[in-house]
């Protein structure tokens with residue numbers, strides 16, 4: 281681990297913001313890139329709050345100063361990064377394009393880490409001159425509170441890349457479980473159809489969202505219930521991820537349910553818009 | 566304490582209770598541990614911080630950002646009073 285270590289994060293949405301909070305909270309400098317200036321403004325505020333949230337939950341060392349945060353619209357600012365974490369929108373072509381642009385900017389051999397929810401790493405690796413540098417890490421939201429990360433090793437991922445990313449994750453205080461490459465890996469393969477089915481249960485009026493979550497929590501030990509999880513993920517991202525999985529697995533359980541599509545059309549995306557299956561406005565009405 | 570102090574004291578607790586009730590659909594007791602009894606999650610903890618800051622015009626930073634200050638309605642009200650520079654209201658103070 282060198283003293284000059286610095287991490288670039290691409291995409292300042294839900295995940296890029298949370299991952300940047302994690303990296304900065306553990307004392308490493310971060311450069312956060314987005315194409316949308318408003319997303320970067322929001323991310324700076326959210327990262328400030330996220331650092332406080334991490335402190336509140338005892339998830340950052342109290343005696344460590346946060347790493348410096350630099351936000352930018354220019355991808356060329358990440359030239360000196362020692363690792364790049366890609367967390368842009370879950371669209372395969374867009375990710376392939378941005379990863380190729382990134383590979384042309386950073387030092388050869390710099391680990392390129394995709395936070396995709398379900399696109400096979402080997403599929404994304406096709407766009408790269410050095411496919412060995414690409415690996416998947418599936419951080420969960422909020423990344424700065426959840427200690428475990430699913431790591432996806434593609435068939436062409438190099439040993440050096442695996443070793444370097446596992447050491448970065450250790451430096452960030454995360455525990456890794458390494459799995460093989462497949463659509464949705466382990467966690468999305470299991471979680472996404474469950475959430476999709478939970479939305480179908482609500483649409484069929486079998487039970488309210490509150491009751492579905494209460495049962496999954498109270499009977500099956502799910503920490504918050506699938507529909508609170510949907511709101512935390514962001515329902516637009518959930519639909520994108522389900523589309524990725526449906527196209528690659530073929531099973532109808534992965535086809536986004538009408539209720540989810542409807543919520544996206546109405547802009548009820550979950551916590552990020554203040555409303556999804558639940559209401560999140562900060563003041564009591 | 567004076568009637569005015571009394572009213573103000575009650576209103577902090579009441580406002581917090583109203584917020585928690587609106588968010589969780591359960592009315593908590595003032596000394597109920599919201600986390601141990603499953604009403605509050607780690608995500609809700611931060612909503613509580615932001616709610617207190619906005620509603621009572623205080624800033625919660627440094628060592629005050631500890632879960633123990635947010636476990637009960639009582640603890641949150643005490644934190645707000647301390648940050649507003651009001652002395653702790655213990656009986657006949």
Ligand SMILES: NC(=O)c1ccc[n+]([C@@H]2O[C@H](COP(=O)([O-])OP(=O)(O)OC[C@H]3O[C@@H](n4cnc5c(N)ncnc54)[C@H](O)[C@@H]3O)[C@@H](O)[C@H]2O)c1
Nearest residue numbers: 291292293294295314315319367368369370396397421513
């Ligand atoms: N939300 C979750 O809980 C979750 C969990 C694990 C993994 N993921 C995955 O993480 C990734 C990000 O998801 P999210 O929920 O943060 O999405 P999001 O929609 O909240 O944010 C995506 C961000 O990427 C930006 N972006 C788009 N094109 C870009 C480009 N060319 N360069 C830089 N930035 C660009 C967008 O402006 C937006 O701010 C996705 O692949 C998603 O599947 C999400």
